[in-house]
Each structure stands twice: as C-alpha cells, then as structure tokens.
Amino acid sequence: MFEYAPAPESRSVVEIRSSYGLFINGEFVDPGDGGTFKSINPASEEVLAEIAEAGPADVDRAVRAARTAYEQVWGPMPGRDRAKYLYRIARIIQERSRELAVLESLDNGKPIKESRDVDLPLVAAHFFYYAGWADKLPYAGFGQRPTSGHSGADPRPLGMAAQVIPWNFPLLMLAWKIAPALAAGNTVVLKPAETTPLTALLFAEICQQADLPPGVVNIVTGAGETGRALVEHDGVDKVAFTGSTEVGRAIARAVAGTRKKLTLELGGKAANIVFDDAPVDQAVEGIVNGIFFNQGHVCCAGSRLLIQESVYEPVLASLKRRMAQLRVGDPLDKNTDIGAINSAAQLDRIRELSEVGAAEGAERWSPECTLPERGFWFAPTIFTGVTQAHRIAREEIFGPVLSVLTFRTPAEAVEKANNTPYGLSAGIWTEKGSRILWMADRLRAGVVWANTFNKFDPTSPFGGYKESGYGREGGRHGLEAYLNV
Amino acid sequence: MSERVAVRKTYKLFIGGKFPRSESGRSYLVEQTNVALASRKDARDAVVAARAAVKGWSGATAYNRGQILYRVAEMLEGRRDQFTALGVPADEVDAAIDRWVWYAGWSDKLAQVYGGANPVAGPYFNLSAPEPTGVVAVVAPADSALLGLVSVVAPAIVSGNTVVVLAAEERPLAAITLAEVLATSDLPGGVVNLLTGRAAEVAPWLASHADVNALDLTGVTDADLAKSLEEAAAGTLKRVLRPPAGPVDWTADPGTGRMTALLETKTVWHPKGS
Numbered sequence: 200m201f202e203y204a205p206a207p208e209s210r211s212v213v214e215i216r217s218s219y220g221l222f223i224n225g226e227f228v229d230p231g232d233g234g235t236f237k238s239i240n241p242a243s244e245e246v247l248a249e250i251a252e253a254g255p256a257d258v259d260r261a262v263r264a265a266r267t268a269y270e271q272v273w274g275p276m277p278g279r280d281r282a283k284y285l286y287r288i289a290r291i292i293q294e295r296s297r298e299l300a301v302l303e304s305l306d307n308g309k310p311i312k313e314s315r316d317v318d319l320p321l322v323a324a325h326f327f328y329y330a331g332w333a334d335k336l337p338y339a340g341f342g343q344r345p346t347s348g349h350s351g352a353d354p355r356p357l358g359m360a361a362q363v364i365p366w367n368f369p370l371l372m373l374a375w376k377i378a379p380a381l382a383a384g385n386t387v388v389l390k391p392a393e394t395t396p397l398t399a400l401l402f403a404e405i406c407q408q409a410d411l412p413p414g415v416v417n418i419v420t421g422a423g424e425t426g427r428a429l430v431e432h433d434g435v436d437k438v439a440f441t442g443s444t445e446v447g448r449a450i451a452r453a454v455a456g457t458r459k460k461l462t463l464e465l466g467g468k469a470a471n472i473v474f475d476d477a478p479v480d481q482a483v484e485g486i487v488n489g490i491f492f493n494q495g496h497v498c499c500a501g502s503r504l505l506i507q508e509s510v511y512e513p514v515l516a517s518l519k520r521r522m523a524q525l526r527v528g529d530p531l532d533k534n535t536d537i538g539a540i541n542s543a544a545q546l547d548r549i550r551e552l553s554e555v556g557a558a559e560g561a562e563r564w565s566p567e568c569t570l571p572e573r574g575f576w577f578a579p580t581i582f583t584g585v586t587q588a589h590r591i592a593r594e595e596i597f598g599p600v601l602s603v604l605t606f607r608t609p610a611e612a613v614e615k616a617n618n619t620p621y622g623l624s625a626g627i628w629t630e631k632g633s634r635i636l637w638m639a640d641r642l643r644a645g646v647v648w649a650n651t652f653n654k655f656d657p658t659s660p661f662g663g664y665k666e667s668g669y670g671r672e673g674g675r676h677g678l679e680a681y682l683n684v
Numbered sequence: 685m686s687e688r689v690a691v692r693k694t695y696k697l698f699i700g701g702k703f704p705r706s707e708s709g710r711s712y713l714v715e716q717t718n719v720a721l722a723s724r725k726d727a728r729d730a731v732v733a734a735r736a737a738v739k740g741w742s743g744a745t746a747y748n749r750g751q752i753l754y755r756v757a758e759m760l761e762g763r764r765d766q767f768t769a770l771g772v773p774a775d776e777v778d779a780a781i782d783r784w785v786w787y788a789g790w791s792d793k794l795a796q797v798y799g800g801a802n803p804v805a806g807p808y809f810n811l812s813a814p815e816p817t818g819v820v821a822v823v824a825p826a827d828s829a830l831l832g833l834v835s836v837v838a839p840a841i842v843s844g845n846t847v848v849v850l851a852a853e854e855r856p857l858a859a860i861t862l863a864e865v866l867a868t869s870d871l872p873g874g875v876v877n878l879l880t881g882r883a884a885e886v887a888p889w890l891a892s893h894a895d896v897n898a899l900d901l902t903g904v905t906d907a908d909l910a911k912s913l914e915e916a917a918a919g920t921l922k923r924v925l926r927p928p929a930g931p932v933d934w935t936a937d938p939g940t941g942r943m944t945a946l947l948e949t950k951t952v953w954h955p956k957g958s
Binding site: 340448452455646649651664666671675676684 | 797802804808817907908911914915917918919921926944950951955
C-alpha cells in the first residue's frame with residue numbers, strides 16, 4: 200500500500216457550541232423536564248457537545264408549535280412562497296456545505312470525502328428538488344383523485360408530521376424527511392438520532408438564517424423515549440420513520456387504530472449479484488462501494504454478495520486485493536475510505552454478529568490494517584462459505600461486513616436474493632441487457648442497481664418491499680407520504 | 685302433475701379455483717341457507733392458494749389481466765338475474781359490472797400513470813415502475829354485498845396481486861355467486877379466494893399470517909377489532925388499508941387510491957456510457 204501524508208480537513212470551519220437546547224418555535228430553548236446527554240466523536244471518543252434531552256412536555260410544546268405554525272402560517276401560505284423558503288434553505292446549505300460536512304464527519308465518523316462529496320450535495324439537491332414541487336402539487340398526479348366521494352379536490356397537506364431519523368446519514372435523512380413535508384405544506388417536529396444530533400441543530404440555525412417562520416421546523420433531541428413520545432402524541436397527523444425494522448414494527452403497532460399516516464424506511468439485507476460475464480474490476484468496485492460505503496452503515500448496503508460459481512475464485516481474489524487498499528482511519532483525512540463505527544453499541548453489535556458468523560462455520564477474512572487506539576473501529580471483513588441459514592446471511596449487520604455466497608443459474612440467484620424478509624435494494628452485475636431486465640423484474644426490492652450500486656438522487660424514489668417498510672422517499676412518489684391522498 | 689322439486693345450491697368456499705366446504709365441517713345460517721363457516725385452516729389454505737397464484741398472475745401481461753377482468757364483466761352481465769334473485773338491486777348489479785370494466789382498463793395504464801423516468805443528476809438510466817405487493821387479505825364491506833365486494837377485489841387484482849377476501853358475514857350469498865362468475869372467467873385459480881364466516885374469528889389469522897403482504901380492513905366495523913388487526917399486521921409490516929372514517933358511497937367514482945395502496949414502486953438504475 201502506498202504511504203500517504205496525513206491530509207486532514209480543517210476543523211476550524213465549524214464552531215461547535217458547548218451545549219445545545221431544543222429548537223422549538225424558531226428558537227433554542229432549555230428542556231423543561233428532561234436532562235442532557237453528550238454527543239461524542241466516535242473517532243476519538245471526545246465529547247463534542249452537551250445536548251438537551253426532550254421529555255414528554257417538551258415534545259408536547261414542539262407539537263403545539265408545529266400545529267400553530269401549520270394552521271396560522273405554513274398551511275395557508277401560497278405554494279410559491281413555501282418554495283422560496285425551501286430554495287433559500289437549499290442555497291444556504293450549499294453556501295455552508297463544508298462546515299456541515301466537517302460537522303457531520305465529526306459527529307458521525309464517516310469519511311470527509313463521503314460527507315463532502317455525497318451527503319452534502321444530495322442534501323442541497325433534495326431541498327432544491329422539493330422546493331419546486333411546493334407550487335405544483337396539483338400537477339403531481341394526485342389532484343384529481345377523489346377521496347371519500349369528493350372528487351376533483353387539490354391535494355392537501357396532512358398537517359403536522361412527526362419524523363424520527365437514524366444516525367447513518369444524519370443530515371441527508373433530515374433532508375429526505377423535511378423537504379417533501381414542507382413542500383407539501385406540512386410542519387414538522389423532527390427527532391435526530393441521539394448519537395448524531397449536531398448537524399440537525401446546525402440545520403435549525405439555517406432555518407433561522409432563512410427566516411423560516413417559527414414553528415414550521417422543530418427539532419427535539421433525545422433517545423428512544425423522546426421518539427416514542429413524539430410518534431404517540433395525539434396531535435400528530437403523520438409519522439415518518441427511518442431506522443431498524445424492530446423499531447418500525449413498534450411504531451406500526453403504536454399508530455394502529457389512529458388516523459396517523461405512516462411511512463417506514465427500515466432495514467435491508469441486499470443481494471449484490473455478480474454474473475460470470477461481468478467486468479471483474481467494475482464489479483469489485485461496486486461490491487466495495489456496496490458494503491464499505493459509510494462503514495456499511497447503510498440500510499440498502501449490498502451485504503450479501505452472490506457470485507456465480509464459475510467466477511468465484513477470480514472475483515474473490517480481486518476483491519481481497521482491492522480491500523487491502525482501503526484506508527481505515529481519521530474521518531477528517533481526505534484519503535480515508537472507511538471511518539469510525541458510529542457508536543460503541545453499534546460496534547458491539549457488529550462484533551457479536553461477526554463472532555456468530557465464525558462460530559457458525561463461515562470463514563472470516565480481513566486485510567491487514569492498523570486501527571486507531573481510541574474510538575470505535577472495525578476492519579473491513581468478508582465471510583466466505585456462508586449459507587442462507589447463517590445468521591450473517593439473514594440479519595442486518597449494519598457494518599463493514601460482507602457475506603459471500605455462490606449460485607449457478609439466474610433462477611437460483613433470484614431465489615437466493617429474494618430469500619429474506621427484507622426487500623430494500625439489490626445489485627446486478629452482467630453485460631447482458633436482457634438478463635438485467637429479467638432479473639430486475641423478479642427481484643423483490645424497491646431499488647435495483649444494475650452495474651452500479653448505492654446511487655441516490657432526489658428525483659428517484661427510494662424505499663422497500665416487505666419488511667423493509669412502506670412508502671417511498673424521493674421523486675413525485677415521495678410527495679404522497681405528505682399529502683392527504 | 686306435481687310441481688318440480690328445485691335443486692338447491694350448496695354455498696361453499698372458493699379456494700384455489702375450487703369450491704370446497706369448510707374443512708371444519710361447520711356452517712351458519714343466512715336467509716334459510718347454510719353457508720360454510722370458514723376456519724383458521726381454511727384461511728391458511730386460502731393464503732397458500734393465493735401465494736401459489738402470485739407468480740403466474742403478476743407475471744401475466746397487463747393486456748392479459750385486463751382482458752380477464754373484462755371477461756368477468758361479461759360473465760356477470762350474463763348472470764344478472766342470479767344476483768337480483770338474491771335481493772341485490774338491479775342498479776347495483778349494473779354498477780358492479782361497470783366497475784369491472786373500469787378496472788379492466790387500468791391494467792395497462794397503471795405503469796404509465798404511476799411510474800416513469802426520473803431525471804437523475806448523473807449519467808444513469810433511471811426508471812420507476814409500480815409492481816403488485818403480493819397477497820392481499822381483504823375484509824369486504826358489510827354494507828354492499830356485491831358492488832362493495834367488487835370495489836375491493838378488482839383494484840387489488842388488476843395490478844397482479846392475489847387476494848383472500850372474507851365476504852360480508854351477513855351477506856355472503858352474492859359473494860359466493862360472484863365466485864362462481866370468477867370461476868368461469870378465465871381467472872386463474874387462486875387469484876381470488878373467497879371465505880365466508882366471521883371476521884372476528886378468521887381475520888386475525890390473516891392479519892398475522894407471514895405470507896400475507898397487505899391487509900384491507902374496509903369491512904371491519906368494530907374499531908377495537910380493526911386496531912388489533914392493524915397491530916397484528918405490524919408483525920410483518922403489512923401494508924394496511926384502514927377502515928373508512930365514515931360511510932362509503934360505493935356508487936361514486938372510486939379513484940385510484942385502492943390500486944395504489946397495494947402497489948410497490950421499483951426503481952431501476954443503470955449507467956449510461958458508450
């Protein structure tokens with residue numbers, strides 16, 4: 200491996216306050232009945248800031264602020280004016296993108312080259328895209344849909360949306376939630392993950408800078424209890440959640456019997472399928488991107504590699520060579536490929552499942568790599584000799600761990616790929632066009648990447664089949680989740 | 685000369701294209717007629733039949749599905765007297781026939797209306813298309829024995845889903861007669877499976893069944909039962925259509941919401957390059 204001089208991105212571009220309150224009704228306020236918790240840098244375990252923990256009374260306050268803003272300001276506001284606020288937010292995000300990228304890498308542990316080149320451009324693009332929908336909702340294809348016997352009405356917002364997001368793409372998931380909600384005329388209370396609240400709080404400052412009317416966006420920080428108080432609040436019209444399938448089930452149960460509209464974007468165990476005619480180098484780049492992008496903390500990660508038997512050896516050898524080139528370390532270093540695992544708890548989960556993989560008989564391999572002493576780290580890892588019954592082939596690991604299986608025929612590949620309760624994404628690598636389309640028809644997954652992987656765009660609907668959740672985010676489809684249609 | 689003794693009909697379940705009695709051997713009385721009282725086992729058999737039919741039905745061309753739904757309308761038109769004899773008003777039979785025709789035409793239009801190209805910011809072909817979600821369990825509305833039933837079954841199957849539908853408990857006769865129409869309309873066995881019996885007994889098994897993808901609670905009038913069914917559905921994250929907030933005018937333009945609620949959107953990416 201080449202030696203590189205350290206090339207760290209400067210931290211001076213971002214100023215982190217020592218403590219943050221809750222963002223309710225346009226201002227930062229102290230929690231009434233909650234305590235505080237600390238957000239740390241997972242690459243160093245250094246405390247970054249003390250964060251307010253919202254209790255039920257704080258959540259109630261935030262929901263009321265959002266309700267008032269919906270009824271008095273945002274709901275009645277013409278779409279063209281809502282659009283301008285969203286365009287303004289998109290522009291400020293572009294202007295402050297490096298600051299946001301550095302803060303994201305500090306709080307989350309992801310490599311700066313990803314936060315800078317993937318997360319932030321997508322965040323700005325998402326707001327820019329949905330801004331344009333705000334004054335075009337009657338053209339979104341929902342306008343002439345009669346509901347309950349009334350025909351021809353324009354689509355209406357739902358009201359007040361409760362949104363709970365995960366820690367793997369903190370600001371991007373915020374954008375996926377807030378941009379369509381606001382474009383459709385809803386107001387929101389958003390809870391970021393407890394390990395990654397900082398960019399959401401900086402986004403709150405951006406809302407202030409954009410002169411967004413108070414109460415349209417409210418950010419309440421906290422852990423699972425705060426999220427529960429939010430989604431179970433009677434004043435909520437819409438619940439949107441991205442996170443684990445286990446929590447998704449609990450939320451689906453919690454909203455049962457109510458009129459709350461629910462969309463869920465949950466776990467995955469995607470198959471990345473490599474046929475014998477695939478160009479090996481391109482496929483290997485796709486495999487690496489599929490599972491090691493963002494430390495594998497990706498719900499749509501290609502965590503099950505299915506290699507056609509006849510090319511198993513060369514693909515595996517090439518993959519191992521490529522993995523030996525991956526640079527694990529300081530997330531702020533511009534050459535880093537794999538950053539820190541987001542939390543001690545997630546590191547435990549990855550270790551535990553990896554140990555199960557070895558204990559169940561799969562063969563474990565990682566390239567030689569020196570991990571930093573402080574912080575949470577896990578070397579890129581593959582398991583070979585994995586069968587469909589192994590836990591590492593069935594359960595979402597949510598880390599840089601790849602399970603390798605083989606297949607002989609396209610039909611067998613489809614059967615193995617679909618043999619999971621999840622259905623979020625899938626990858627196909629082959630030069631044969633008809634085979635791509637045949638496979639794409641049969642894979643039960645919401646996103647199929649053919650000869651590419653882990654691509655995202657605000658115009659492109661994203662979401663799962665089966666236990667990966669329901670509803671779509673992105674594109675025209677993403678509006679449906681926030682409209683009374 | 686004595687009057688001819690009529691041959692009565694046995695009202696049975698409709699599972700996998702066949703008309704079995706309930707395996708439980710039970711029946712209940714509706715309008716002096718014994719109707720099969722479906723059990724948990726019948727519900728599970730119906731799900732097996734529905735699952736087995738998914739591959740062929742969802743894999744059929746949209747044109748083919750459209751023709752078969754239209755064929756259902758043709759068959760229903762020819763049997764209108766059977767329904768009026770059961771007390772279904774003639775205008776309701778008309779509306780039910782017309783509803784099949786309306787939905788038949790949607791089969792090859794859904795993908796154009798609800799899918800399309802996405803202009804992503806990069807050199808990629810990117811296309812979204814709707815697909816059926818799979819097996820749909822339906823509790824048919826109680827207030828409209830024929831039109832209500834058609835209005836929940838047709839939008840589910842037109843896109844390629846298969847259904848297990850529990851007929852209105854107190855009005856099952858028109859439902860079974862409709863099953864006889866379906867059985868003679870080239871609809872593959874298992875695409876529609878019809879159970880008669882008690883929602884409170886059978887629906888929980890459908891709501892918690894791991895091989896059911898979606899649950900339509902339109903006919904559940906008991907709010908507590910609806911809530912518990914939705915909670916059970918959360919176990920495998922089924923798509924749930926909640927009971928309507930108020931009375932439904934089944935004669936109104938049905939819109940597309942019932943179809944889209946039972947669709948998945950699949951998005952396919954491919955790089956462009958020379």
